[in-house]
Amino acid sequence: MTAVYTIEPYSRTPQQMADALMCDIEGNKEAERTSTQSQRPAPVGKEVRATMKGKDFALDRMFRRVDQREGGHIQRRAALTDGAEALQGRILDKFPDFELILDIIHASEYLWDAVNALLGETHPDRTAWVKKQLLLVLSGQTTAVTQTLESSVQDPATPTAQRKVLNTTIGYYRRNLPYMRYAQYLDRGWPISSGVVEGACGHLVKDRMEQSGMRWTKSGAQAILDLRAVRVNDDWDEYRRFHRQCQHRRLYGSHSNAPPVTETVVLRQAA
Numbered sequence: 456m457t458a459v460y461t462i463e464p465y466s467r468t469p470q471q472m473a474d475a476l477m478c479d480i481e482g483n484k485e486a487e488r489t490s491t492q493s494q495r496p497a498p499v500g501k502e503v504r505a506t507m508k509g510k511d512f513a514l515d516r517m518f519r520r521v522d523q524r525e526g527g528h529i530q531r532r533a534a535l536t537d538g539a540e541a542l543q544g545r546i547l548d549k550f551p552d553f554e555l556i557l558d559i560i561h562a563s564e565y566l567w568d569a570v571n572a573l574l575g576e577t578h579p580d581r582t583a584w585v586k587k588q589l590l591l592v593l594s595g596q597t598t599a600v601t602q603t604l605e606s607s608v609q610d611p612a613t614p615t616a617q618r619k620v621l622n623t624t625i626g627y628y629r630r631n632l633p634y635m636r637y638a639q640y641l642d643r644g645w646p647i648s649s650g651v652v653e654g655a656c657g658h659l660v661k662d663r664m665e666q667s668g669m670r671w672t673k674s675g676a677q678a679i680l681d682l683r684a685v686r687v688n689d690d691w692d693e694y695r696r697f698h699r700q701c702q703h704r705r706l707y708g709s710h711s712n713a714p715p716v717t718e719t720v721v722l723r724q725a726a
Contacts, residue, residue, distance in 0.1 A: 460498035464644025469593035503655040557634040558649040572620035595638035
């Protein structure tokens with residue numbers, strides 16, 4: 456799954472971002488989150504695509520689409536991924552002019568793993584601990600977070616199983632530290648969450664492809680993914696004109712000079 460879009464900068468503070476990320480869990484800041492979201496600029500020209508042909512194919516296609524968008528109006532370029540090292544390497548090779556950003560949602564999940572190991576999944580102080588550490592991460596103080604976790608690892612009273620979880624979080628943060636300059640990203644107004652891709656995974660793929668009893672061939676699944684992408688990206692009318700032209704060439708060997716026939720059936724349910 457890939458997504459490409461252009462968006463106006465939207466500066467936030469680390470505190471604002473921490474509140475937005477924690478509001479669902481705390482359950483008392485829904486109105487604040489809604490108000491904040493209403494002020495955010497909307498993505499322009501958002502294009503989502505899904506493929507079963509592998510990451511290299513997906514990135515090659517995305518590279519071509521990005522290249523078509525280039526122009527004087529593009530001031531900054533950022534690429535959001537999870538912490539998979541192989542994927543990050545591919546992004547850096549394919550988009551050397553982009554600044555790589557670790558998705559904050561994936562980064563925060565490791566904090567929850569750490570606090571569950573330290574305090575347990577039902578401890579009343581879990582949320583407060585995560586929010587404190589998350590604010591440090593968003594403020595560009597990830598090293599302070601890893602030092603806190605290291606002190607727990609070095610404590611002789613810490614069980615081996617807990618040490619293993621904490622070391623996983625420490626290692627993840629250390630390796631991704633160059634891509635976790637969140638204070639800088641927020642000040643510049645950049646997105647730090649890959650929510651566009653995560654949402655597309657649900658809407659474009661799962662809502663259609665994972666219904667009860669469904670079985671797919673690879674070619675059939677790819678055909679549906681392409682069709683849904685056309686619809687979601689608002690390219691349906693253009694696609695239908697192209698399809699009719701291809702059909703005409705196949706049947707008659709040349710383009711028709713007649714204007715395209717207006718489609719009366721949009722087939723929305725198919726996409």
